[in-house]
Amino acid sequence: MRGPFAELEMALVHERDIADVATRVLLADGHANRHAGARYVLTGPEALTQAEQARRIGAAIGRPVRYEEVPPDVARERMVRSGVPAAFVETNLRFQAGLIGLPTEVSPAIQQVTGRPARTFDEWAAEHAADFR
Structure with a gap:
């Protein structure tokens, strides 16, 4: 895998966890709804670098995967060339x-x-x- 910022840590959240929280919050009983007005920060249970994420994907697919850090300008060019909108690429790189x-x-x-x-x-x-094989 190639991209910028190999040591960037994130606590990535599973999409089914987002769905489970949304379901609980939206289907909670009316007047006693403890979620009314609440704001939840949803994260995964651990912070992992992008390099560690690649290694763990490798473990899941049964072959080594490493993260090769490239300069942001190289990543920007590759993403735009592959069809990612330039405005999104800029925002994402600045955010990271x-x-x-x-x-x-x-x-x-x-x-x-x-x-x-x-x-x-x-x-x-x-x-x-299967998405990575």
């Missing part, structure tokens, strides 16, 4: 660059709302392994 060196928040909100722990990146990688 701004996160470098900042502590990554890991929120308990998924557990608090659903009553079970957030799914791990390893679970997500195993479920999506």
Whole structure:
């Protein structure tokens, strides 16, 4: 895998966790709805660098995957050339660059709302392994 900012950490959230939280919040009983007006920060249970994410995808597919860091200008060119809108690319690269060196928040909100722990990146990688083969 190639991209900028190999050491950028993120606590990626599983899409089914987002759906589970939304379902609980939207279907909660009317007047006693403890979610009314609440704002939840949804994250995965651990912060991982992009390099570590690649390694774990490799473990899920049964072959080594490494993250090769490229300069942001190279990443920008590749993304635009592959059809990603330039405005999105610029916003995404600025956002990622701004996160470098900042502590990554890991929120308990998924557990608090659903009553079970957030799914791990390893679970997500195993479920999506076919997408990477």
